[in-house]
Amino acid sequence: MTLEPAGQLRGVFAAVLTPLTAALEPNLKPFIAHCRWLLANGCNGLAPLGTTGEANSLSLAQRLTLIEAAAAGGLPLGKFIIGSGSCALADAVTLTRSIVASGGGGALLLPPFYYKNPSEDGLFAFFSEVVQRVSDNRLRLYLYHFPHLSTVPITIPLIARLKAAYGEIIAGLKDSSGDWNNTATLLKEFPGFGVFSGSEEFLLDNLRAGGMGSISATTNVTAPLAQPVYAGWRTEKAAALQKSLTEVRLLLQSFPAQAALKEVVARLTGDAQWRTLLPPNMPLSPAQRSTLAQKLEALPQMRAVLSAARAA
Amino acid sequence: MTLEPAGQLRGVFAAVLTPLTAALEPNLKPFIAHCRWLLANGCNGLAPLGTTGEANSLSLAQRLTLIEAAAAGGLPLGKFIIGSGSCALADAVTLTRSIVASGGGGALLLPPFYYKNPSEDGLFAFFSEVVQRVSDNRLRLYLYHFPHLSTVPITIPLIARLKAAYGEIIAGLKDSSGDWNNTATLLKEFPGFGVFSGSEEFLLDNLRAGGMGSISATTNVTAPLAQPVYAGWRTEKAAALQKSLTEVRLLLQSFPAQAALKEVVARLTGDAQWRTLLPPNMPLSPAQRSTLAQKLEALPQMRAVLSAARAA
Numbered sequence: 001m002t003l004e005p006a007g008q009l010r011g012v013f014a015a016v017l018t019p020l021t022a023a024l025e026p027n028l029k030p031f032i033a034h035c036r037w038l039l040a041n042g043c044n045g046l047a048p049l050g051t052t053g054e055a056n057s058l059s060l061a062q063r064l065t066l067i068e069a070a071a072a073g074g075l076p077l078g079k080f081i082i083g084s085g086s087c088a089l090a091d092a093v094t095l096t097r098s099i100v101a102s103g104g105g106g107a108l109l110l111p112p113f114y115y116k117n118p119s120e121d122g123l124f125a126f127f128s129e130v131v132q133r134v135s136d137n138r139l140r141l142y143l144y145h146f147p148h149l150s151t152v153p154i155t156i157p158l159i160a161r162l163k164a165a166y167g168e169i170i171a172g173l174k175d176s177s178g179d180w181n182n183t184a185t186l187l188k189e190f191p192g193f194g195v196f197s198g199s200e201e202f203l204l205d206n207l208r209a210g211g212m213g214s215i216s217a218t219t220n221v222t223a224p225l226a227q228p229v230y231a232g233w234r235t236e237k238a239a240a241l242q243k244s245l246t247e248v249r250l251l252l253q254s255f256p257a258q259a260a261l262k263e264v265v266a267r268l269t270g271d272a273q274w275r276t277l278l279p280p281n282m283p284l285s286p287a288q289r290s291t292l293a294q295k296l297e298a299l300p301q302m303r304a305v306l307s308a309a310r311a312a
Numbered sequence: 313m314t315l316e317p318a319g320q321l322r323g324v325f326a327a328v329l330t331p332l333t334a335a336l337e338p339n340l341k342p343f344i345a346h347c348r349w350l351l352a353n354g355c356n357g358l359a360p361l362g363t364t365g366e367a368n369s370l371s372l373a374q375r376l377t378l379i380e381a382a383a384a385g386g387l388p389l390g391k392f393i394i395g396s397g398s399c400a401l402a403d404a405v406t407l408t409r410s411i412v413a414s415g416g417g418g419a420l421l422l423p424p425f426y427y428k429n430p431s432e433d434g435l436f437a438f439f440s441e442v443v444q445r446v447s448d449n450r451l452r453l454y455l456y457h458f459p460h461l462s463t464v465p466i467t468i469p470l471i472a473r474l475k476a477a478y479g480e481i482i483a484g485l486k487d488s489s490g491d492w493n494n495t496a497t498l499l500k501e502f503p504g505f506g507v508f509s510g511s512e513e514f515l516l517d518n519l520r521a522g523g524m525g526s527i528s529a530t531t532n533v534t535a536p537l538a539q540p541v542y543a544g545w546r547t548e549k550a551a552a553l554q555k556s557l558t559e560v561r562l563l564l565q566s567f568p569a570q571a572a573l574k575e576v577v578a579r580l581t582g583d584a585q586w587r588t589l590l591p592p593n594m595p596l597s598p599a600q601r602s603t604l605a606q607k608l609e610a611l612p613q614m615r616a617v618l619s620a621a622r623a624a
Contacts, residue, residue, distance in 0.1 A: 024401065039453075055425040059402035060372060089336065089590055090371035112592050114368040114425065116461055122592030130589060151430055152592075216550075277443060280403055280424050280434030280464075297317065 006192060008171075009081060009105050009140075009214045011044025011228040012203070014219035015052035016109060017261055018066065018145055020276040020281040026058065030271060034220075037312070039292070042227030043219065046075075049083035049095075049106055049197040051176070052217035052258060057278035060091050064098055068102040071102040078105045081142050081174075081215065085110030089126060093133045106171055106194075107139040109213075113150040123152070124161050131166050140171035142194065147177055174198055174215050180205055187211050199227045210228075218252040220261045223304070224305045239274045244301045251295055251302075259284045260292055267293065268309045278304045319416050320483075321452075324526045324538040326531035327364035329573055330378065330499045333590040338370065338378045342583060344385040346365040346532075349624070351373045351388070354539030355531065358387075361395035361407075361459060362420055363488070364529035364570060369590035376410055383414040383430045390417045393454050393486075393527065397422030400437060405445045408453075418452040418483055418506075420527075425462040426552060435464070436473050443478050452483035454506065459489055468501055475502070486510050488525050492517055499523050507597070512538045513561045513589025517524055519545040522599065530564040556613045563607055563614075571596045573606055580621045 016035060019027040035046055048070065049063055051057040063083075071077055078087040084095035084107040092109065098105045109130065111123050131141065143162070154173060161168045172194020174181045180202050184196050187209045196215045200222055203214045206226075207230065219226055225245045230240050253262055258281045264273035275283045283292040284292065296302045328347060331339040347358055359368040359381065361375055362398065370378075375395075378492050383389055396419040404421065411419045416524035421442065423435050455474075457466040466485060474482045484506020487495045492514050498507050499521045509518040509526045512534055518526060519542065531538055536556045564572055570593045578586035586593045596604065606612045 049620045051426075056399040057401060057424065059398075059406070062400075062402060086371075087368040087375075089372045090374060094371070112369065114363075115592055116462060117593055118592030122594045125591035125594065149426060187570060279437035280427055280430030280432045282431055282437065 001240070008212065008253070012042055012200070012219060012223060012230050013047045013081065013161065013196065014038045014043050014211055014223055015050045015215055015217045016046050017050070017220050017258070017265060018053040018055075020278065021272055021277065022273065024276070024278055025280045026062050027273065028066070028069040028073075030269070030274065031066065031068065032075060033117065035075050036308075038220065038223050039079075041309070042214070042223035042225070044230070045079035045081065045105065047081045047108060047153040047215045049148060050144070050215075052085060052220070052261065054119040054258060054278050054281065055083045055085065056279070057149065058251060060094060063095060067095075067098050067102055067104070068096055069221075077103045080104050081106035082185055083108045083110075085142070087112045087114045092130050093200050096130055096134050096139065097136075099241065100134060100136045100139050105155060105248065106142045108142045108174060110146070110150050110151040111154060113152055116151055118152060120155065120158050120161075123158055127162055128165065132167055137169070139169050140169055141169055142196070143173050145173055145177055145182075145279050146198065153182050156186070159186075163193075172196065172212065173175060183210055183211065199253070200229075201246045203229050204211040204233055204238055213232065216249075216256045218249050221264050221305070222248050223254065224308065225301055246303045248299060250297075251299065255288065256281070257283065263289055263292060264296070268277055268306065317566055320524065321357055321391065322513050323529060323533060324354055324512070324534055324542050325356050325357045325359045325393065325508065325527040326350045327362045327527055328358050328366075328571070329532050330365040330370065331575060331586055332590065334585065334588065335590070336590055338374050338381075340381040340385075340587065342581070342586065343378065344381065344387065345578065347382065347387050347507040349621075351391075353621070354537070355524065356534030356542070357391035357393065358396070358529045359418065359486075362456070362527075363458060364573065365395060366471065366570060367395045367397065369593070370407060372398070375407060379410050379414055379416070381407060381570060384602075388474045389415045392416050393418035393420050395420045395422075396410075397456060397458070397533050399424045399426045399526055401441055404442050408442055408446050408451065409448075412446060412448045412451050418454045418513070420454045422456045422458070422462050423464040423466065423499055425464055426461055430464060432467065432470050432473075435470055439474055440477065442556050443481055449481070451481050454480055454483055454508070455485040455486055457487050457489055457494075458510065463620075468498070471498070471502065471505075475505075477535070484508065484524060491558070495523065496521055511561060513558045515541050515557065516545055516550055529563075529569045530561050533564065533576050533617070534560050536620065537613055538546070560611060562616050563611065567596065567600065567604055568593070575604060576608070580618065586620045
């Protein structure tokens with residue numbers, strides 16, 4: 001395994017799915033089992049309770065329950081960057097505090113996303129309040145830049161102000177813009193900043209530019225293909241490994257993310273309950289299901305992953 | 313006062329501001345006092361915990377506290393349409409249930425607003441789950457159409473499906489699109505549906521087209537000017553009254569809504585604490601404050617309102 005510089009999270013992270021019961025509650029046992037499978041099959045760390053984890057569709061109580069279950073289940077939370085975003089300041093504080101108290105490696109924090117075009121001062125105030133109210137030097141905050149969904153970008157001047165005010169507590173950023181140029185600019189502007197790409201499509205580019213790796217929805221499925229890219233990124237094979245990984249990523253991202261990934265895990269585990277989503281997300285149609293299965297099986301590198309997962 | 317048909321809420325509603333303490337908690341005493349002032353000065357009903365009330369910036373616990381305080385404070389909750397929106401299904405259910413249990417006249421429900429371009433099936437599932445989990449025939453749900461902020465429109469096919477499934481529980485809609493044509497289309501499509509305009513600029517148009525009135529942020533200040541339009545909408549004076557009201561509305565809406573309205577209430581009450589907002593919303597700058605004050609005082613109809621409020 002790759003050596004990790006002390007104190008900084010690096011590598012391949014899956015934005016972990018949240019399995020649900022028929023009553024739409026987080027399903028804790030399959031959640032922990034899935035986390036273990038990911039850690040044993042290519043993930044250096046995990047990022048539950050983000051966009052893929054349907055965190056904003058879960059109540060505060062449900063999210064706290066999941067964090068506590070992960071800790072009680074013996075998962076290595078020091079390797080976890082856990083979502084704590086909420087439009088409500090008080091809830092973002094409660095979640096972030098719970099993550100620190102549980103030994104979480106980092107908290108992934110969205111900007112408040114209801115009001116549009118907030119001022120930089122307003123966003124600085126929000127993140128500042130979270131840091132100051134949590135008031136714990138163990139806190140490592142990862143800013144969550146996902147403008148397509150949050151509608152509120154994390155800009156370079158905002159990052160600079162936060163880093164100037166709170167130093168190493170502002171540990172990094174997940175760049176889910178899908179725009180490699182944005183990631184490259186961040187890495188040039190803030191050397192050593194913990195920048196993860198939001199897609200494993202940019203894993204190799206990210207590492208070469210001094211970034212930390214990727215935190216990705218599709219890594220719920222692609223982890224065994226992503227790890228060789230991370231482990232071998234300085235080798236000659238890296239580009240070919242990345243190409244093979246990207247092929248799977250591009251196929252998966254042509255489907256609705258949460259539904260497609262839950263569909264694949266449902267097939268692999270034989271547990272149909274995995275298909276359940278919180279509204280407004282909906283499961284794949286039967287036609288989408290079979291198209292997805294056919295297309296995945298048509299990729300040799302994915303066929304190998306699926307067959308190994310089924311055997312496990 | 314105007315006669316109201318039994319069981320249907322009508323008239324001038326303010327989307328009530330939420331005063332905050334220095335610790336950013338809901339400030340209950342001035343909240344109740346402001347509600348009383350609004351009801352005594354032109355409002356037929358009130359709509360707290362919406363966009364103006366910064367509801368999405370408040371935690372579930374803070375919102376429940378405000379609803380309980382309103383009930384305990386003796387406010388006529390039967391005339392209230394209270395916001396219960398949340399991206400989290402479980403929280404939307406808890407809030408809606410609390411509103412019904414407190415005797416609230418209606419619950420104003422946003423669509424889940426984090427995921428973009430949700431399917432109609434997904435939105436129907438969300439609203440359905442809320443209705444079915446609350447499972448109370450007293451529930452009157454008002455759909456909250458505010459595409460600029462929620463990014464998720466409430467479409468005519470969605471309304472039709474919900475009305476077909478849940479009848480009079482789907483009681484109405486607040487149209488905050490700012491597009492009168494959308495309101496007119498809804499009123500034509502669904503006669504008798506409880507459609508409120510989200511701006512008092514369209515109060516007279518709304519009433520003439522068969523709508524119920526307006527629920528508006530700026531009515532925190534314009535209530536005494538809006539009530540004569542409602543009370544006299546069938547009279548010859550209506551157009552002139554609406555023109556005078558619209559002039560104030562257009563002035564106010566050229567400022568950031570929550571900040572400007574809290575600024576006016578802070579001035580009227582002499583309570584500077586009213587200027588506090590939850591991030592990312594920020595107070596007006598000193599320059600904006602004086603511009604706003606000057607422009608309001610320059611309108612004779614507003615000067616009269618402000619001077620009467622100060623005397624009260």
